Amino acid sequence: MSLSGKLNVGFIGLGHWGPNLVRVFSNHSDCSIRYVCDLEKSNFKRVEKLVTDECIKTTRTEVLFESSKLDAIVIATPASTHYPLVKKALQAGKHVFCEKPLTLGWQQDRELCELAEKSGLILMVGFTFLFNNAIRKIKEMIEENRMGQLYYLTATRTHMGLVREDTSAIWDLAPHDIAVMNYLLDAVPERVSAVASSPLGLDNPDVSFINLFYPDGILGQIHVSWVDSNKERILRVIGNKARVVFNDLDGLEPLKLFKKRIGVEATQEEINYGDFKSLLRDGDIISPNVQLQEPLRKIADSFVHVVRKDAENISDGVSACNVSSTIIAALRSIEKSGSPEKVEQ
Ligand SMILES: NC(=O)c1ccc[n+]([C@@H]2O[C@H](COP(=O)([O-])OP(=O)(O)OC[C@H]3O[C@@H](n4cnc5c(N)ncnc54)[C@H](O)[C@@H]3O)[C@@H](O)[C@H]2O)c1
Numbered sequence: 001m002s003l004s005g006k007l008n009v010g011f012i013g014l015g016h017w018g019p020n021l022v023r024v025f026s027n028h029s030d031c032s033i034r035y036v037c038d039l040e041k042s043n044f045k046r047v048e049k050l051v052t053d054e055c056i057k058t059t060r061t062e063v064l065f066e067s068s069k070l071d072a073i074v075i076a077t078p079a080s081t082h083y084p085l086v087k088k089a090l091q092a093g094k095h096v097f098c099e100k101p102l103t104l105g106w107q108q109d110r111e112l113c114e115l116a117e118k119s120g121l122i123l124m125v126g127f128t129f130l131f132n133n134a135i136r137k138i139k140e141m142i143e144e145n146r147m148g149q150l151y152y153l154t155a156t157r158t159h160m161g162l163v164r165e166d167t168s169a170i171w172d173l174a175p176h177d178i179a180v181m182n183y184l185l186d187a188v189p190e191r192v193s194a195v196a197s198s199p200l201g202l203d204n205p206d207v208s209f210i211n212l213f214y215p216d217g218i219l220g221q222i223h224v225s226w227v228d229s230n231k232e233r234i235l236r237v238i239g240n241k242a243r244v245v246f247n248d249l250d251g252l253e254p255l256k257l258f259k260k261r262i263g264v265e266a267t268q269e270e271i272n273y274g275d276f277k278s279l280l281r282d283g284d285i286i287s288p289n290v291q292l293q294e295p296l297r298k299i300a301d302s303f304v305h306v307v308r309k310d311a312e313n314i315s316d317g318v319s320a321c322n323v324s325s326t327i328i329a330a331l332r333s334i335e336k337s338g339s340p341e342k343v344e345q
Pocket residue numbers: 012013014015016017018037038039040043059061076077078079081099100101126127128172
């Protein structure tokens with residue numbers, strides 16, 4: 001691809017999610033979709049209105065790897081297939097956008113990062129929420145010190161399924177929240193403690209509570225579940241000046257800033273039961289204006305710019321390694337009934 005030319009893209013995986021990626025890339029004026037690939041021929045109809053007649057449909061991934069027409073490959077297959085597919089794509093000299101989680105292993109993530117780096121290729125991972133304007137707004141608030149000193153973050157990601165056979169609710173759901181917390185705090189947890197259960201009787205956990213110990217005493221807690229009939233997508237960030245709540249399912253007011261707080265600056269004399277109420281500092285509840293924009297469109301645009309080297313890759317292989325090393329530590333902790341485990345760096 002020349003710096004001004006179109007990016008020639010191929011897609012592997014046209015299941016539930018892949019067609020969404022085909023849609024946003026097909027709407028991007030700087031992209032041409034040259035190939036779509038899925039093991040199931042019947043899935044081609046999911047994208048037939050999104051691609052041109054010239055776009056080649058194949059069930060063989062090798063066709064994409066061997067093509068001299070392709071600059072980049074987008075991978076949206078089950079997590080357990082990512083490692084070999086990403087590796088082959090990079091070895092074939094293609095830039096790669098791979099859905100989360102990059103692989104199911106920290107060492108494998110590292111190997112792919114090194115391969116991309118050595119080959120001068122872009123590796124970007126689908127941590128969709130890093131491209132959500134509400135998350136960007138929270139980052140801005142933290143950087144402007146509107147939250148004050150951060151105490152902790154909590155995230156809830158529950159629903160009934162979608163149950164995946166090749167992985168667990170932890171690998172499937174928690175990468176989003178770990179990636180977001182790492183991004184907001186610009187840090188990686190030092191230790192993790194987690195518990196999990198498998199009420200569905202699967203081999204892998206479908207429910208988990210994960211505690212993250214970040215530097216400076218900041219805590220994170222993530223609850224993921226495939227068995228909860230209540231769908232929740234909520235992130236809370238609690239600081240000493242304010243609390244912010246992001247509810248991804250609230251289309252009207254997804255973000256709310258509560259400028260209420262506990263008066264930590266209270267004098268010793270204030271701290272007695274009678275005066276307790278005076279420690280509560282009341283304040284406004286603000287619903288910041290968040291420009292509604294589909295995160296996936298921003299991902300496609302960001303990928304094009306990152307390949308052209310005119311944007312930072314905020315969702316790169318290193319961020320994927322940081323997510324997977326955190327999950328590996330959580331899995332070790334689960335085996336030890338929740339004892340804190342170090343996150344390898
Ligand atoms: N970023 C997000 O918000 C988000 C949301 C949903 C899913 N995802 C991710 O997207 C990926 C796919 O999820 P899904 O729900 O679409 O899964 P899916 O099982 O519905 O679809 C996967 C598709 O890949 C195809 N496939 C499998 N192996 C293949 C191979 N070797 N070559 C060609 N095609 C192959 C299958 O036939 C299937 O059509 C997963 O990694 C998932 O975690 C991300």
